Amino acid sequence: MNPIPVIAVFDVGKTNKKLFLFDESYNIVFERSARFNEVTDEDGFACENLDALKKSVFDSLNEVKRLKQFRLEAVNFSAYGASFVYLDEDGNTIAPLYNYLKPYPEVLKKQFYDTYGDEATIAFETASPSLGSLNSGLQLYRIKYEQPELFKRIKYALHLPQYLSYLVSGRPFSDCTSIGCHTALWDFNKNDYHNWVKKEGLTKILAPIAPSNGVVEPKTEGELYQVGIGLHDSSAALIPYLASFNMPFVLLSTGTWAISLNPFDSSPLTVEELDQDCLNYIQYRGKPVKASRLFSGHEFDVGIKAIAEKYGEDVIKYRNIPYSTETPKEEDVAAYYDLVHEIIGMQKKATELVLRNTPVRRIFVDGGFSKNSVFMHLLAKAFPDVEVYAASMAQATALGTALSIHYSWNTAPIPTDLINLKYYSAIQPAIY
Template sequence: MKKVIAVFDIGKTNKKFFLFDENYKKVYQEYLVIDEIQDEDGFPTEDLNKLQKWLKTSVDKILETNRFDVRAINFSTYGASFVHLDADGNVLTPLYNYLKPLPEKIADTFDTDYDQTTISQVTGSPEAGMLNSGMQLYWLKRTRPELFKTIKYSLHFPQYLSFLFTGKPVAEFTSIGCHTALWDYKKREYHNWTIEEGLTKKFPDILPATKSYSFDYGDKKIKIGTGIHDSSAALIPYMLSEKKPFILISTGTWSITLNPFSVNALSSNDIENNCLNYLTVQGKPVRATRFFLGKEYGLQVKKLAAIFDKSKTYHKRIKFDFGLYQKLKQKTHRFFKFDEIRIDSHTEFSNQDLTIFNSFEEAYHQLMLELVTIQVKTIRLAIGNSKIKKIYIDGGFVDNDIFIKLVALNFPELKVRTTKSPLGSALGAAMVISEKEIEKNFLKSHYKMRKLKVPLE
């Protein structure tokens, strides 16, 4: 039987189950979409019952086939989500959606009790309501105090999935550090406000994501990982493969720029510009920035398709035109009114008449110029004072010829590489609990790495 590591990669929409062989090659995959249910307030939330049944069924099915020798199981999930357990390990509440609005009264109470600005800076967590998962516990304590008292453990989502298989409650650095407002990056421990509120009493001991337990599963012993936050998991293959300082731009609905080589604490200006911290599996800070690239892009492309009478997918075939770039870069004002992205109010804005462009292609190039202008600002903010040598770009926008070439043009002093692997988070979760070292050309062989050179004309 082929020796494999099993990984559950749980996104908001798609639930994925992978098997990786000893060389980190995918040998099996399974996808599932689970419809959301509603919490007690009618807000969409994860269907935990269906999810956990699928987890156990998927593992049992693989073991019964006798095709694979499952040596380990690990979990990668989205962050900022808690599962609250009582003393018997029973789930007490829905898995509250991090998009659920935090009541204004609760936010005001927190601002009265604590210095929000200082906490945001020290915890590397710009104020973001429920997306700061610590605020979910603060909200529960203020609105449902009796329920809060019955909570024995509050587990971040990846660690809850691990708990389903091990029965062992653990906390883990990458989940604690993802914009939770829980972690004091200066003291390298939970922030004082969480201690004062009694939140840390709900948290089990912290274990690194490299830690695993050996458990009897049926008639065989399998290593079970602690679970890991998906963005942090996606960074692992790069950190194991690349020795020189780099940043990773992970593109999709959100564009997240990760810099694991920064040594500077976040300033108040950083926080105001939506700069934040993550934690590596070793508990070291990762400087990061984010903006709603994919969401905004989708909205604007839809508008352009309607104006120029093009199909919904027409934009996918457009390649970078250096002549158009030279023409458009002379313009000093914006033409696109963004719906989801906050723009510097000092930037001059035109009258939004997109029909002044001669073609879809010209308007599309202008759109990408404006989006990449924002992207460049977030990249420079993420780099800070770090001596970065290389930029890796992965995710959905690696297929956007204009996007990647505009990024390269803005950073001629750095090596720019695009990589392509839909398995990034899952692969990182497999690698973090594997004892096998990776070969020197791992990114080239697994990630379809491509070099970009400038000048591009």
């Protein structure tokens, strides 16, 4: 039996670290998942265990090579953004992977904006709301002024997806999907690093920018597979939709955050949009993606826990409540409907921010809320002039990461059935 050609994708989240093997039809034929205990930085703040992550990448790759039923053709990586790995002249890590949730010093923040312009101006130019450590460029700024000796030792600062690629290829790169992700590094009008980045001398430690669909050879001699550059996870999750649909759409990607992504709107962000937590991503083809964020998954989890406690129910009850056009008779179910109505009200405002003045007539919902019947029906009612679909596929981020380098390893055409859609009609009568 001939071995199956596969691509290996490492999908590194804050909690779960996953490995998938996709065949040429993008079926998952092998998977592994791991979790690592966090370590702490010099201030005692929790951060990623880089040593464990590095060991896991090499151990997993070696395991794949031992599987005789597969032939490894390519490897690619996706990971969360807003995090840098710092390498010295010899390619060794010389600092923790600082947590993007770590509070940013107010004194340093004031120094930055006093020097380079007010928060609104910088946010407008970089399409990045002022988010402290979530603006990864400000992490570099912090090291330069708080740890100057460390800064002098940095040869390259690589975003996490590109560090993972570097482990296998030995080649340092930057990538537009990581740079263009609320980093405050990129001037979207000039399509170049922002002036502050150049004045602070940061460009010398930012690796050359490579195409997101680019591949290089592995650093180990004799290996025949291709190595991708790596992608920011939110941008990767958009790729299956861009590969499958030509008509304009908005993707509502739901989890802890609900992120509305419009890859068909390249207009500059307005001050109003920035004030309402909108930002721009750069998709893997280099074009801007207008996005809005809402903490709705978190709000939903908190809400159903409160309802369950109040009415003495198990939270599991509220995971699969069916949609009904009739007013709920049970008080706790009515409270649940009130919660979803409230979330839909906020979601309508957030999604409308990226819908206005665009030709979009479709919303695709993936993630947790796509499986919630009440949410989906009420969302369809909130957008009566737009077709609303629940979208499902296996591991959208990992699949998009594989698709980004399709033509470098896969001789088969991209399948047309990557995504399953379920239509929700706005014609249903309202519950209230």
